[in-house]
Amino acid sequence: MLSREQVQFFDEQGYLVVPDVLDGSDLAPIIAEYEEVLAGAARELFASGEIPSTFEELGFADRYVAILGEFPGLYRYLNISLPLSNDPLPPEECRMHAGPAVFDLLRNDKILDVVASLIGGEVRSNPVQHIRLKPPRSAVPEMVSGYSNIGVTTWHQDHGAVMDEAEATDMVTVWLAVTDAAVENGCLVVSPQSHSAAELTLHCPGVNMNVAAENYIPEAFRDGKPIVALPVKAGSLVLLNKYIEHAALDNTSDRLRWSFDLRYQPVGQPTGRPAFPSFIARSQNNPDDVMTDWRQYAAQWEDARKTMVGDGFGFPIYEQNRWLANAGHPAC
Numbered sequence: 001m002l003s004r005e006q007v008q009f010f011d012e013q014g015y016l017v018v019p020d021v022l023d024g025s026d027l028a029p030i031i032a033e034y035e036e037v038l039a040g041a042a043r044e045l046f047a048s049g050e051i052p053s054t055f056e057e058l059g060f061a062d063r064y065v066a067i068l069g070e071f072p073g074l075y076r077y078l079n080i081s082l083p084l085s086n087d088p089l090p091p092e093e094c095r096m097h098a099g100p101a102v103f104d105l106l107r108n109d110k111i112l113d114v115v116a117s118l119i120g121g122e123v124r125s126n127p128v129q130h131i132r133l134k135p136p137r138s139a140v141p142e143m144v145s146g147y148s149n150i151g152v153t154t155w156h157q158d159h160g161a162v163m164d165e166a167e168a169t170d171m172v173t174v175w176l177a178v179t180d181a182a183v184e185n186g187c188l189v190v191s192p193q194s195h196s197a198a199e200l201t202l203h204c205p206g207v208n209m210n211v212a213a214e215n216y217i218p219e220a221f222r223d224g225k226p227i228v229a230l231p232v233k234a235g236s237l238v239l240l241n242k243y244i245e246h247a248a249l250d251n252t253s254d255r256l257r258w259s260f261d262l263r264y265q266p267v268g269q270p271t272g273r274p275a276f277p278s279f280i281a282r283s284q285n286n287p288d289d290v291m292t293d294w295r296q297y298a299a300q301w302e303d304a305r306k307t308m309v310g311d312g313f314g315f316p317i318y319e320q321n322r323w324l325a326n327a328g329h330p331a332c
């Protein structure tokens with residue numbers, strides 16, 4: 001559990017670093033599962049002629065970089081959530097990974113103890129969640145360089161990623177370092193106390209026809225705000241208030257930067273991404289409602305995937321247009 005001082009720091013500053021929460025025994029199953037996921041993607045992409053080799057002689061990081069260089073869409077095989085599209089997608093574009101080690105990570109007691117210190121003991125795992133596998137900058141294909149799962153992460157607030165239904169949801173972001181995250185390989189940066197107005201600031205739409213680009217807070221709205229870099233060791237957490245302004249530095253090193261960012265919220269509040277499945281990760285009030293079988297978790301995602309490749313959900317699954325009107329704003 002967090003100490004009273006840590007909770008106070010989080011409330012006042014809008015973020016908190018919690019060092020060394022997970023150890024090697026927590027991370028090893030995740031790393032092993034992802035070696036398999038990458039190997040499976042390599043076999044499939046090789047069989048369909050997308051890549052010239054399965055690169056099986058390479059270790060995980062080098063193999064990832066080699067495949068990514070040939071096939072920039074590799075990310076969709078590895079992510080822990082479906083792509084964000086309000087329209088139905090072809091099956092080859094609609095993929096994700098939902099495996100037992102990821103499920104165990106989402107409900108890891110050490111993480112949930114930390115989360116419960118902030119939002120109480122009735123905890124839902126929110127489906128806004130990502131893996132970020134960031135190679136050295138020079139190895140990032142241009143067309144995905146503006147995509148925060150692989151390339152840069154521009155300044156933003158996490159609350160901007162959910163639908164209006166989650167306006168009052170007490171969502172907390174748990175960012176977990178799987179590799180060490182240092183200044184040179186792209187650790188997080190935050191602007192302390194930038195959450196204190198508890199509102200969304202102006203974001204510009206990240207519109208770019210050829211290169212992935214994400215919504216961002218423009219320079220003019222960032223002016224003068226302090227910036228604190230948060231280098232952490234593997235197994236450490238960074239907790240983020242949903243309104244805190246944050247970004248990630250470029251990976252200028254020669255090594256991979258691997259993290260997950262997870263979201264949790266109290267049970268009984270809307271997730272803000274109603275099309276995607278969530279689950280109760282901890283409950284003292286209704287222990288029978290807690291999901292404990294990874295197959296059930298994977299089946300929920302598979303149902304959502306089938307809907308996406310079928311007729312679609314029939315309602316917007318994310319707020320695509322929220323920032324489009326700002327395209328003509330002088331700051332954008």
Ligand SMILES: O=C(O)CCC(=O)C(=O)O
Pocket residue numbers: 132148152153158173175246247248259261
């Ligand atoms: O890891 C990153 O580069 C970005 C993470 C992030 O922005 C988030 O967790 O909200």
